[in-house]
Amino acid sequence: MYNDVIDCNIKNFSSIPLDYSWSFSDKTIKDTAYITHNYYTYPAKFIPQLVSRLINTYTKEKELVADPFMGSGTTVVESLVSKRCACGVDINEIAYLISKVKTTPLDIELLKKEYLILEEKFTNYSVLVEKDILVKAENIVPKNDRIDYWFKPKQKEELSLIFYSIFEIENIDIRDFYLVAFAQILKTASIWLQKSIKPTRDMKKKEQDSYNLFLCQAKRMIKRHEVYNTMLDKDFISDINKYRKLKCGDSRVLPLENEEADFIVTSPPYVTSYEYADLHQLPSLWFGYLNTLPEFREKFIGSSYKNRGDVDNIDLKSDIIIDTINKFSSNEKKNNKKKIREIKNYYADMLESFIEMKRVLKSGGKAAIVIGNTQFKNVDIFNAEIFCEQMLNIGFKVFDIIHREIPSKMLPSTRDSATGRFAKTSSMDKLVYPTEYILIMEKV
Ligand SMILES: C[S@@+](CC[C@H](N)C(=O)[O-])C[C@H]1O[C@@H](n2cnc3c(N)ncnc32)[C@H](O)[C@@H]1O
Known part of the structure; x- marks a missing residue:
């Protein structure tokens, strides 16, 4: 437990010792592709073993696990095969379809x-x-x-x-x-x-x-x-929809009553990294989900094409965001106005997502947020510390913070030093996030 560390140094988690039991470095790509996990190559997918361990540590059978950024449904699959009820939401129609297919028992x-x-x-x-x-x-x-x-x-x-x-x-x-x-x-x-x-x-x-x-x-x-x-409980096989709720929609409008969820496990989108919309454009074109790219991109949190008109009037509930923005503003050589707006939009959207997570969680329920820090134009973006600060300010407390190493074979790619975006691996580039954090936050 790192409560003491958090109390004294919320601005920097890097001193939290790495817990190698969470790196799953012994797992091969084949190990992580078991059951239905390999149906679709989805960017920034969870390691199923990590999700499974969290679910088994923090919940009991038949309790409800929710993932507001479900992506390809890793949390939903792992919850159901562990006899937990599951709720998953994603704004991307393709993610919804994949998650539904991966978790529907079929003849x-x-x-x-x-x-x-x-x-x-x-x-x-x-x-x-x-x-x-x-x-x-x-x-x-x-x-x-x-x-x-x-x-x-x-x-x-x-x-x-x-x-x-x-x-x-x-x-x-x-x-x-x-x-x-x-x-x-x-x-x-x-x-x-x-x-x-x-x-x-x-x-x-x-x-x-x-x-x-x-x-x-x-x-x-x-x-x-x-x-x-064969891995599903027979009750689940006979009526999967009683135990599973999926929605294609926004993480800020979850299809759950107040205090319905026992546990949340999720990995949010990043700012300045993937343009999720672009990566999903091929199936989205064929299935008629995409008319024009700019319109399609706008709904994804973290997209540089998203624009909230109200962002300058929102209290983002984090001093670290203000520090980060000041660092960009003081870099006079470059016009960073657009980037500053992107960052503000992103954290405003994430704050609203955390407020919604708090609404649906039972009192004393925990949310596990898996997140790494990033860098843009040499300015560190402390996502983990910022999320933690935002959550503390809306009524969560820290239960644990796990600092994990991401084994090199699972690293998504490297970050292009000029644009801050994910790019093809090259020896010149810096590893994107060789470590990340699992914030275990408890609803007070
Ligand atoms: C890091 S991925 C999650 C991957 C997932 N953990 C998995 O194992 O496949 C983040 C997800 O957030 C989704 N997303 C972006 N904006 C969203 C929003 N407003 N509401 C819900 N989901 C959103 C993206 O479509 C993407 O699938």
């Missing part, structure tokens, strides 16, 4: 039956596609120039036929399962520069057989789902 025989039907259709399409089917398929694909920007004509045609065939599946849960398999292959099937987290085109990228990519992904997922079904 494996039905999944396999539909797989065989799809396989037969694709075998026929690869020999000959009747004109009217192609027209029907192309008609259900949203009209958006960015699809043509990312996909070559042959790839677009194959993907349209896969997409159309998935929509012919009547059972909605099975259809959604195959839509996630479809979403997962889009990057590889497009000309998106492989392994790049920046939206960059690679005009020389080798064309892949989309049918094959899709069927391989679906086959892998069916195997995993069989395992998931």
Whole structure:
């Protein structure tokens, strides 16, 4: 417990000793991809073992665990297989779909039956596609120039036929399962520069057989789902919606009553790092969630495209934010006004998220916030200390602070020293956050 450290030094947590039992450095990528965790490559995903340990430490069976920034649903999966009830919310429609599919028990025989039907259709399409089917398929694909920007004509045609065939599946849960398999292959099937987290085109990228990519992904997922079904309690299998509540929405409007949640575990978005919207643009384009990028980006907390008109009148409840902003303001060489506004917007949104977490938590309930510190133009951004200060000021107290090392194989990438954004690894760059914190805050 580090209550004493916090009391005397809220402005700097770096002196908290690292607790290596939280680094999970013995876990391989395969270990972290168990059950349904590997359905979709979601940026900044949790290590499932970390979530599982938190849930098992702080809750009992049938208690309710909530994640207001659920992303690809790691918390929801781990809660349900540990016989806890789960509530997950994310603003991103794709995140909602992935989390729903990863946690819905499905009839494996039905999944396999539909797989065989799809396989037969694709075998026929690869020999000959009747004109009217192609027209029907192309008609259900949203009209958006960015699809043509990312996909070559042959790839677009194959993907349209896969997409159309998935929509012919009547059972909605099975259809959604195959839509996630479809979403997962889009990057590889497009000309998106492989392994790049920046939206960059690679005009020389080798064309892949989309049918094959899709069927391989679906086959892998069916195997995993069989395992998931066996790990769920039979009560959960018979009525999953009684134990699981998912919503595509804002972290500041959780679908829970006052004092309903026993525990929160979450990893919030960062400021000045990922533009989440851009990273999810391929499935969002195909599923019709994205009309224009600027409009799509705005709703994501941490996006540089977000703009709250009221931010100068809000008490952000943190002196450390004021220090940080002063450091940017004193850097006269550069015009940092835009960055200062981004930072204020972000912490205002996060403060509102913490207030909502407090509303839904039971008295004495705990919130585990997993967060690392970052740097922009050589100014440290002490997210962990700022979140802690904001939470202390709205009625939480510190229960524990865990300082953990992030093993190098799990580090997302490095930070570009000029722009502050995540970039491809290079020896010149600084590791983004080789350590991070788990703030365990208790509602007073
Ligand atoms: C670090 S990721 C969470 C990843 C997650 N822990 C997992 O294991 O996949 C942060 C998430 O916050 C979401 N987000 C951003 N703004 C949001 C908002 N206003 N309300 C809810 N979720 C939001 C993003 O879509 C993203 O999925």
